[in-house]
Amino acid sequence: MARQSDFPPRWVAKALKTLFACAHYAAAAAAGYAAYVAAARLRGLHSAGQLLPPLVAAFEARHTLAGGHLAAAAAAAAALWALAALLWRRRAKQPIYLLDFECYRPEQECMVSYNKFVTGSRNAGFFDDAAMDFQTRILHKSGLSEETFFPPGLHLEPPEFDMNRARQEAEIVMFNSVADVLRKTGLTPRQIDVLAAIVLTNKRSERRRSKYELQHVVRVHMGADDAACVFQRPDHANCIGVELSKDLVSVAGRAMEINMTRLGPLVLPWPEKLMFAANWVARHVLRLRVPKYIPDFREAFDHFCLHAGGYGNTSSSTVWYSFGFVESVQGVRRGDIVWQIGFGSGFKCNSVVWRALQPIKAMHRVGGRSFKEPFL
Template structure:
């Protein structure tokens, strides 16, 4: 009964203007049918319109249409994207990881080994995730040279694939944006790409670092702003994280966690504002919403790169990370909700907010049903706890978080590129249809919660090239709560 009432409410509110327009149109049609041509001409003559009036009215209409065309935002299209698939020789099984930890003399303390084993057991990762060659050595050799080799392998592989898929030539790229949080060499990674592909000298290049796993959507936002400024342009966005120099060698538990979760990955995207790319583009960018909670000390310090008591550098994840992420998500939802939710959900959310502010602040807040706004969800595969928490808070089904769980299982936490592995999973399953809406959600240090909304421009046909091509038939797989090692 409650479901029926809710459905009736949603139907009436979301289709209010259509339901109002139907009887109004019928009334106008009936009135017109019973009005003779002589009466219509009499009404026209009674208004005393002259040619000057008609000319002024035409000028106003043309002026308004011109302003609309000139000032409306340019559409931004995602033409296509390419993902890095690590060679199978880079695979790190659970047994191999634990054996490496024990033999590496870096974590030889039994408590550290046991802790990492427990993390892996509950991580949601599978046996096919990959680490770069430098971390396969015993002990690891995180040199600058090997870090550059990892960067070149990931970035150039993804870039080569993107150029092949889209047919664009390197010298035709107008804007280049690359984000990599923890590895920021000189010359920059964007300079490395420009040198490799001999891009032209007036290219607009940007290198983003230190912005965490949500930096991919920050790059999208920057690309959108630049494409609004420069007409008839395209932008290449590259998202990755280089692991070679960032493996933690100490014993502090809060800093050992990233060692167990982060794996190799990278994505390259081609964005465009050209009308000629509208038909072949896969998606159109609808919204980007960025939330930054850095003004709060607890949020600012919950994810940080620092030294432990022995001078070992690593990424420290504080125990209140999930609480901070929840607060950032609420702020992001409050902003993005009015942009995407149907009227029925906006009214309920507004009433709930009003009741909490005015009547009783202890009222349970109403969580909008985002399933009415989106067909697909790409939640950053930062870890099992992140996916579980968002599934609970947003009341999503297992199928709606399937792409995130399977990406974490197959590729691990690939930082800012994980959203694109998830989107590729949905495509490879044949679920992406024309008109479908996709919500990408990512979290990053600082603390940030960023969202991007895409609308599918054309039905994605199978088979889909990419990292899932040789294994998509095996997924989804059952992921137990604990994998005994």
């Protein structure tokens, strides 16, 4: 329920949405009725012999075309239609389709419980008691489950962080994901131009079997703000680590706000746009002391795939695991709009909007287990 201080009230947006829907149907009905009246009027004028001579001649010529004349007219019409279609396709935006994607689940031996993580961190010798207390508090508030995974190198004592272990981790994730997505789509490696576990194509011939069509991409990069930077450098003990600014959370909020501000005009329905405009005029022109209107993005999207970066230092790949969960558990209807929003160091905030081309109820299985079972 909207607060009394909200301007305009939330119920106005719902009323505008209903009004726009009624206006749409009314306009369609009026256009149909006008066409019917015009056709009836022309028929009456023709019957009374009152049509203008050129119109009469054209009307009668329609009945006299025969043989070669009719064939020539049909050929000319077909040629014009083909030319118009070709020009439209050349001017139209090149489509991007999502055929399918794959989510990777590590082997069971890579699973890490809370106790194993704390014990491993303490035995690594890198952290003092204060740092361990901080890690333990964050761990229990992070939302990470007892079935979170670590790469093989971090299971060793002491853990190994060298390039070979990093390469091993990358190969395990990428090779398995790519192999699975190629199997799902029936593609061969020779058909792939750019390697990823997300199969995209701009071929219109693939639209029929694609799951989604890309609608919008909005990118925001806050690298010009020093507070937004993430640094890798040695600490006072000469240990290489990643340094995050204390202002990073506020920078992330600003990046998300900028991203949503740019995305809103592209996706929000007109009632929400009008509500935002009315609020802006009230605050900046009329100088009224009313709170800023926050558009309801639920009116624009059917499914939300959010970056789970707020729950531990997880990567932006979580937006694809969220997508897999949506397809497996919730299901997607034809025409549904899906919003993915992710974050990255730099600081970056990116949005991708997809439209479903077909109903989807695909059970993603990661590591032999479905998404209806614990998978994080």
